[in-house]
Amino acid sequence: MPPFKIGKIxxxxxEKRGWLVGQFMKDPEFKDENIEIYYKxxxxxxxxxxxHYHPEGKEYMVVLAGKARFRIGDELLTLEEGDYIAIPSxxxxxxxxxxxxxxxxxxxxxxxxxxxxFIEG
Numbered sequence: 001m002p003p004f005k006i007g008k009i010x011x012x013x014x015e016k017r018g019w020l021v022g023q024f025m026k027d028p029e030f031k032d033e034n035i036e037i038y039y040k041x042x043x044x045x046x047x048x049x050x051x052h053y054h055p056e057g058k059e060y061m062v063v064l065a066g067k068a069r070f071r072i073g074d075e076l077l078t079l080e081e082g083d084y085i086a087i088p089s090x091x092x093x094x095x096x097x098x099x100x101x102x103x104x105x106x107x108x109x110x111x112x113x114x115x116x117x118f119i120e121g
Contacts, residue, residue, distance in 0.1 A: 005029035023111035049095040066102035
């Protein structure tokens with residue numbers, strides 16, 4: 001057996017909501033206590049994301065396609081293809097509205113269980 005494994009993004013989007021790597025993954029090749037990686041696509045008009053923050057670690061996102069309005073801390077901004085952003089721990093964020101099918105890849109580290117806190121509002 002080779003020392004590597006190839007995953008399929010389409011499968012992960014369906015079965016794992018886009019998560020590729022993290023401490024919560026069952027597959028040992030993609031289970032990692034140090035980092036979380038996701039690849040997600042949101043349809044036009046999507047407003048399902050809830051305002052939240054991560055008490056520990058950092059999150060980085062790269063916009064691969066599309067356009068969406070984001071709330072980061074107290075700021076509302078529009079992110080589009082080619083933009084990338086760094087979100088420090090404790091900073092709230094939310095995809096407020098998707099204007100064009102929106103595809104992102106994100107990295108969070110470290111991979112900590114229950115490190116997402118939803119903000120009522």
